[in-house]
Amino acid sequence: MRLAQASLGLACATLATALPASSEPSCRFAHQYTQEQVLQNPSKFINDVLFWEGKFHQNNISYNSGNGMSYDGTNIDWVTGEGTVKHPFSAASKESLQVMLYAHAIAGSADAARFLSPNNPSAAPGIAASIMDTKLQTYLRFNETYPGFGGFLPWFTSSSQDLTPTWDWNNRVPGLDNGELLWAVYAFIQAAENTSNKSFIDLAKKWQTWMDYTKTTAAHIFYQGEGKVCAVTDIKNQSLPVYHPEQTYACEGTSYLNDPYEGELFTWWLQFFGGLSDADIEALWEYKRPQLVSVDYHIGNVGPITVQKGYWFSSHETWKVLEMPYYDIDIIRRVFQNAERARTCNSVVTQVPGMFASINNVTDPATGDVVGYISNAGIPSIANQTIQELDVITPYSVFPTVLFDKGVGMAWWRNMAIGKKMQNIYGSTESTRRDGTGVSALLTWDSKVSTVNAILGGVSGLVSQKMKAENIYNTFVERIEAEYSRVFKNLKGEHVPFCLPQETVPDTGLVDFTTCN
Incomplete structure (x- = not known):
């Protein structure tokens, strides 16, 4: 019976992307x-955003319906905008975005249903459960084949029924991406448990078993001692069990996960579930403490605004607040709200029609290939890394703003989406040059579903609920409030309003995709 339901769920998912709806918004709706209008009634605009971003959720575009696994994304044709070559690889970070989305869907979110199954919203929880059931079987098979990963995921190829590490991730595993995945699964389990559906609750139990296994291996694989967490761990033999006498683990180089950004999610996993001593837990925070720094943004007539110093100050660095209840703490919420004052106003002061986040560069129309990846995109004046590439803007840069103000965040999203080629039959396009001379003809989880998850409010509420049930919430609040209160005493700039776009992406002659005009 469960198999029949799963098949029905996938059939519904396919139908949802194939059938036109009577109220279907225009593909180029941003115009x-x-x-x-977006500021006055963001919900109407968001309804259209969710409908079209949901077109990304298709077999062989964003995921493999055969095994439930994400793909990094898919290239689209420079002229038509139709999907061409998919990226057959993915990582735990993309998985986390997928799982967060399904947590909202299984919880009955109308907005998640608008994304997943707009023509049959009531089918959305079943679709999410079906894919998560399939995904779990894939995770379990991977761990049987490659037990050396200890339940964690490397970058992997997901185009076959069974996962394999990508060629450059054999015998290697990253901490940051897995931290993102673990808390997303944590949220999904709580969402499923909150329902009265027995099959969903049973699914939650199975995921809990998978998640509990990572608690027994996390410190052994990633914790070096003296507060040092491996950013990447080298595995002697990925085919040997974790505790096999010939198995060994070692940090790759001297790069450690000591950041106050996305990597902090894994720190929490080790603290709460890694079986570390009190002394080791204290060492975790002592080792990473110097990275949490206060800095004031002040350019032109804007500022000073006190913010947390970024690595690049890319929006991507804010990922942790999508997953854990940081905003329950007043000082942290205020510091991060200031970050969005700086982020939005910086683009006005520097005359940029969008905002910055680590993103794929533009496409070479002659080859159809993306010409590289831009990690170093943010705000140099409030970042550790000041050498940056600030030519390309991306719609997902708005997701941290959306968490505070949907109207302002979506106004910035719209301002980038109205650029030539910035909408397609799968929703928004990856990125555009700020001068309008090129776009990245690509679709990825990062550039699309980060924003969708922010619209849905992130999963911090679900995570908070489960943390309280497990009696770790108060420890979280006490620790992180102390860390931020140590650094942030008197915040400047809290009176500064968020800024709104004043520039537009120039029309340099690019032609919109023929299937979306």
């Missing part, structure tokens, strides 16, 4: 709204 139909003014900035003022």
